[in-house]
Amino acid sequence: MNAVLIALLLLPLLGAAATLAPLGADPAAADRRALRLGTAVTGVVLLLTVVLATGFDRGAPSRMQAVTDLRWIPAIGVRFHLGVDGISLPLIVLTALLTFLCAAYSTKRLPDGEGTPSARSFTGLLLLLEVGMLATFAVLDLVLFFLAFEIVLIPMYFLIARWGNGQRVMSANRFILYTLLGSAVMLLGFLLVGTQAGTFDMTELAAAHGKGLSHTTQVIAALAILAGLAVKAPAWPLHSWLPDAHTSAPTVGSVLLAGVLLKMGTYGLVRVLLPIVPDGTATFAPYLGALAAVGIVYGSLACLALALPSPTADSGAKGDLKRLIAYSSVGHMGFVLLGIASLTPTGVNGALFANIAHGLITGLLFFLVGAVKDRYGTADLDTISGATGAALYGRAPRIGALLAFASVASLGLPGLAGFWGELLAMFGAFDPAAGLSRPAFVTYMVIAGLGTLLTAAYLLVVVRRVCMGDPKQPAVVAEIPDIRPYEAVSWTPLAALTVVAGLWPALLLSLSDPAVKHLLGGG
């Protein structure tokens, strides 16, 4: 199986290199070939992850499987160490799925506009992005993890800066500067851990569970690592790059940013922070929980402000739908962070579940909002909804239905994917790990509960304003085409998996639970 895991990383890398090769004299034909190449490569990668998942020994998800462990840079003790367990496997499959769907979607609907470069560059960057995302979840060496963390920056920067719209260059700069400052600080934390413990190997460090690291070292390292990962996650108040990046990014950029890149932060918290510097983590857990609770309420309130009609008629594009979904991500990631901060198996399992659920649901939401934006030429809620509402139910019933479906999934309707993760995260906060202040965490839980109400409120407002309304009212765009075949192809898997994960949560929890207990217990 380890060959499969290596192939997963190598294949997109080769694909990205292949887009540099001459693909024909005619630029249009070369672009078509490049897009097809991208779809083929990401499709094969997805198949390989399915092979990996079927070959995964579900009886022992806490054990690292498909392991490769080679010397890479002996001079500084960096090893080429790969492996998957029950925590990383679902994220790898999710990454491959979302990238494939984005590649397939792009063959028909490539972002265009003034100054947009060729589809070849787009494919190359998308594949490079996939390398970085998959590598983040597959590597087991701290320095390699940092490397993978950084690989995604350049492709995502260019996807936003060149294929985006609006204030795209500024948003892209903001994105990369925030993340880079965070990850540079994170690297310092890694180096501190590595030099004090004498190894960068994540499995060894996790097994030691903080032994050999003094309390001071752990606190400093935990602070540095937490700061870096919290920017990526993003945790309030380090989230301010996110709404801009999402607003400017093209649809596929937003889908991958929300669906995968944010998960890299929370995955890092579970994989690195909890097991490697447990004492330091316990010191900061209450603060992380507080930030998470604030983030939940803040995200929901920001969304609510965006969802409600602007009081002034000409206040510009204030109710941007993409921006709204981006803020909702801040809220949802708040639940993930709250689950992690509880330091209990329940909470962490909930966090991991919410991670996947958020990837599926928000990916779908960004696709849908992107489609709405394509059709209307704007994502401004006030413009789209007009006086009574955009009436997608009447004018494009399938898109309307899917949007309503994704919204209720996002607000955590029982029976859909969004429900379990947030429930478990709050449950974890209700009974936090020994040594954490229970009253504080119960307070966070209550605040988070308030957040779920606000989430329900703004999502229902969005559904009312976009899906309902009078189809006869004069609209910005006369004819709204309903769902197109390529859109149906790229959205159906996400919708289906949302239902599956909602009805059969054990599918994911049985994988993550033993692995989480292993990481938390250190045994």
Place this chain on the structure above:
Amino acid sequence: MPGTPLGSHLLLGQPAMTLSAPDVTSLAVANPGMLVQSIDWLAIAPPLIAALAAIGVLLADLFLPAGKKKALGRLTAGGLALALIALLPLARGNTRSTFCLRNVAGATDNPLCSYVADHFALVFQLLALGGALIAALLSVHTVDEERLPGGEYWFLLLSSAAGAALLPASRDLATLVIALEVASLPAFALVALRRDGRGAEAALKFFLSSVTATAVMLLGISFVYAATGSLHLAAVADGLGHAPAQLKPLAEAGAALTLVGFAFKVAAVPFHFWLPDTYTGAPVPVAGYLSVVGKAAGLSGLVLATTIAFRPYGHTWGLALAVLAALTMTAGNVAALRQRGNTAHSAVRLLAWSSIGQAGYLLVPLAAAGYAGTDQPIGATAAYALIYGVVNLGAFAVVAAVSRRAGSRLDDYAGLFARRRWTALAMAFFLLCLAGLPPGVVGLFGKVVVFRAAVDAGLGWLAVVMAVNVVIALYYYLLWTAKLFAPAERVVTDGRLPTPLAATLGVTAVVAAVLSVAPQLVLQVAGGSLF
């Protein structure tokens, strides 16, 4: 000759003649043959070959007809390549030393040798000679197109390279100063070779600041000599430890002045003002040469002086260098950030300021070495210098290629990808290596080892300052990278790249790419002690 004062054996500038013993009686030894110094020619081969090639080029220039002057460039490249090959046998064997006061049979750590070819020396000789070779390849078309006097140009380049190669192997303060001057004096003339006002002004600024530095350094060295009675680095360290109390202030002042001199040479803040003007005034390959080889020379001298000679004061200069490193990187990066794309020569100017920032990073492991009292972190400086040398020369090669037709403003790089696909990709790769972001993996790992040195030594604050600086630097490197892929502002018809230029670009890009896949090749120098 036991019992004679050590200092009296040394005539300034003539380490080869250290056996001119003052007292006649000591000549009456049983075995006079022992007094004839045996020179290890293999050990001194790298700088010697470069120096001989310099003389060869000067002579050949007299006899070659005007039409065949192009052969001089080939001769230079050949000489430098030969000097590089001469490093190979040294890298395999044990540390060799020569020009020793006393030949101790079988001893490898004889403290009284003036020339030692240990790993540290070899790594910096590789950097000096390799950097000079790349700069020579880069110069071939510049000498041709700008009608620079060929014989002089190649002679000066080779002389300077010989000095830069001698410097890391020298182990006494006199040889150190002479090597440093051999490296820098030809460089003034190289900068001035372009016969326009800017070249002359640049050379004058460079000359004045450099000569001041040398004067200050010589004063410092004379103090140190007075206080310790020796010029050999190891003996100085010993002498500083045992200096009588009334000589302590003198010794400390001497050490401080010597370090100030070296700080000038590496263009550390506040002695950096000459650098941007010098780079913009010089021909582009010379600017590239100065940024890598000139910097390497100053840096290796600083390393030798601090970690060997002034080791007893380690904690003091460690802290001083840490502050200097923080100031240097911040000043360099902030100034680089302020460069505007539409001003003349902004590309070279940005590289100049960013090289000041990079010099700050190079000082970090050195500071860590002093702070922690071990020479372990020096490997990180060496590794980073090698990586920086390759990618910075690559970036200068692109600047040379672009400034031939389009111009040397940052804005002239807009749309380079559409005009010259591979040049633009190579430039993007070099810039990302300098910034330390994947796919420039080797640049990233260079920064990782520097960070590690700082964290290891307990200089956490310096690591944080450097982290902030890396982000600042990333911003301007990234803006430049993004420019390469932007739509072109105007149409420029570029001809074919001259072969030497294309070769330089190819070599540097391939080396950087190979190192990105296998960073161990260069990072092994950071693995242990180099001395």
